[in-house]
Amino acid sequence: MAEAHQAVAFQFTITPEGIDLQLSYQALNQIYLSGLRSWKKRVSRMRNSVIKGVYPASPSSWLFVVIATLVTMYMHSDPSMGLIAKIQQHLPLSLNVSLSAQGQTVVSALVFSTLLWLSLILALRFCLKLLLSYHQWMFERHGQISNTTKVWVTLVRLFSSRKPLLYSYQTSLPHLPVPAIKDTLSRYLESVRPLLSDVEFKQMTELASQFESTLGNRLQRYLKLKALWATNYVSDWWEEYVYLRSRSPIMVNSNYYGMDFLYVTPTPLQAARAGNTITALLLYRRKVNREELKPSRVPGTVIPLCAAQCERMFNTTRTPGAETGTAMFSPVSLHYNVLQHWQDSEFVAVYHNGRYFRLWVYCAGRLLSPREIEYQIQRILDDSSPPQPGEEKLGALTAGDRIPWSQMRKQYFTSGVNKRSLDVIEKAAFFVTLDDEEQGMRGEDPVKNLDCYAKSLLHGKCYDRWFDKSFSIVIYKNGKNGLNAEHSWADAPTVAHLWEYTLATDAFQLGYTEDGHCKGQVDRSLPHPQRLVWDIPSEAQVQRSLAVAQALADDVDCHVFPFRDFGKGRIKKLRISPDAFIQISLQLAYYRDRGGFCLTYEASMTRLFREGRTETVRSCSNESCDFVKALEEEQCRRLFQLASEKHQNLYRLAMTGAGIDRHLFCLYVVSKYLGVESSFLKQVLSEPWRLSTSQTPVQQMELFDLKNHPDFISLGGGFGPVADDGYGVSYIIVGEDMINFHVSSKYSCSETDSHRFGAQIIKAIQDIMTLLSVDSKTSSSSKSTAQPETKKLL
Incomplete structure (x- = not known):
């Protein structure tokens, strides 16, 4: 048995002559080497703690500050404006006895230099946090970057010039802001408008208005208090009540x-x-x-997560x-x-x-x-x-x-x-x-x-x-x-x-x-x-x-399939976000599969903020629904552009802390702590996500040489359906010419079928690409025929 091979460090036997102690030097050597490895790791952690603790400065910068201070004093100038002298007056009596006057001055200069160095580190860290709190760059169009953003990028690069460790940016990341309750409710009502009838939407609007004017502002105050105190006002509750309490x-x-x-x-x-x-x-x-x-x-940026x-x-x-x-x-x-x-x-x-x-x-x-x-x-x-x-x-x-x-x-x-x-x-x-x-x-x-x-x-x-x-x-x-x-x-x-x-x-x-x-x-x-x-x-x-x-x-029905007709390369040539393209395709596929629209969940990260996790992008919007309906009636390039821009804006809002669902979730948690009921929050959090989606990002393309090794591509991954009568869809955009999909549903629901929905996804992607490609060619043709006319006019 394997148990018999376990090493024993020592054995002893009691005899009439005393205790016969037998040491296993091999076992003791293993213990020594294992302990040595542990101490090396401790030293490494201590060293890293110092390096990341002073980031974006470096530990060696302390020596530069000290030398600069001493050189300035040697030139008969006081860089401290009298602080060094005051520090010298408050030195311990033992130091005053054992050190000469010059020695006391040097010690005081060292103390001043250290305090100055720490102050500079805090100032640099505060400046970096302010820079990382700027998110307007996400909302600017490609090729139309403002001067403010250009200056901001330069400053971020300057502050990030030192090679950072894995956790160097943690203390410089901004805290997740609490959105204004009015903005959250407005965005929520906009997100559910295409899913509700006029009567239902009117009732929901009245519920939201009543919530805002009564309980909402009270809950919001508690949430802002938590945001001031906690590193992230969402993450600990999200981990506990969404995952660990299950x-x-x-x-x-x-x-x-x-x-x-x-x-x-x-x-x-x-x-x-x-x-x-x-x-x-x-x-x-x-x-x-x-x-x-x-x-x-x-x-594609220098912005840390x-x-x-x-x-x-x-x-x-x-x-x-x-x-x-x-x-x-x-x-x-x-x-x-x-x-x-x-x-x-x-x-x-x-x-x-x-x-x-x-x-x-x-x-x-x-x-x-x-x-x-x-x-x-x-x-x-x-x-x-x-x-x-x-x-x-x-x-x-x-x-x-x-x-x-x-x-x-x-x-x-x-x-x-x-x-x-x-x-x-x-x-x-x-x-x-x-x-x-x-x-x-x-x-x-x-x-x-x-x-x-x-x-x-x-x-x-x-x-x-x-x-x-x-x-x-x-x-x-x-x-x-x-x-x-x-x-x-x-x-x-x-x-x-x-x-x-x-x-x-x-x-x-x-x-x-x-x-x-x-x-x-x-x-x-x-x-x-x-x-x-x-x-x-x-x-x-x-x-x-x-x-x-x-x-x-x-009960789980899984379907995995690679889509090879085209990938992000062809989509980006149309100046369209690949994620928006796929999400709108999923809306079209679901509409064809189920004959309507549903509340759609797309996971977006909030790791621009410290301890950030995810936020929901509600991909089913008024604009995407208008496009899908128009496509079925054969008209709609402009509507797709509006739907794509809307999706991108929703995604950016989610990433920058202006999402809907985590804010409402935290308001609900506060209401439970206070022991008060809100019919609005209760209804919002009970709505099923019949279409739950997520993109698996490819983050380290430098590790894979797809030109020389085109077969070494990952399939990505997937997850189970969130709703009993819904679909779970995961996708990974691989290289320029391939998208892999993972679809899941439940056999027990007669209205869902993963293979059928997979076929609808493929058809939707192909139909939208055909539409956009034809419109793009028509537009290009119109421009080329109009060009000679323009020259004549000039």
């Missing part, structure tokens, strides 16, 4: 997935793919810990928390969830064939080579030992309802071997599943196989993933991979950044040998991966959780 399964309902390359599988060997994937993830973690990653920025979500990427688990006596949203007791994060972890948890293992990824203070991790993974694959009673389907507890999982955890996992084994999973850097299936776009029916691939990553067998981990990696039998991510700790762009780095590092940097194995040497004396031990006296609750999860998984 009692329903997080599998399908909350977790999302990311896919491998579409056309390429770098190696067919499961253990080798696992070796490189795990190594790449751990290299990314090292960059995060050392803050060596470049801060994310708005694409908040990096706070990176902090809990690894060594993090969502756990079912204790029962509370009161609940904000319910008069009865409530089970909630807790996010637990550990500073470091030197192992990963691995699931294979119904067994759980702990795989150490460090040895003697060094990261194992990819070939060594492959060797260890192969040991797990070759292990033929059967699962222990209750072990195989234990993961179903994380897939079902949260209350039973909390009760089961409290009853069976608070002590003994169960607690120790559960601690290994929860404290692991991340979770790895070695799946016994083959997935990907393969075989005689690649379309159907892509759909199966998506369903596998979204829920698997409902017990072979640990859905509570911040993310779980899945390595399939044929070498394909993917991930399943828990949603509460971060949003998809943060995970997408990680996954882009992992795929690129795996394929282009680490690479494989000609026979498909990982590169590197193997130390065959490595201890075997450790089997986790369980004592599960009853499997009844596991089976009940599995039944709930299985019913949920069986």
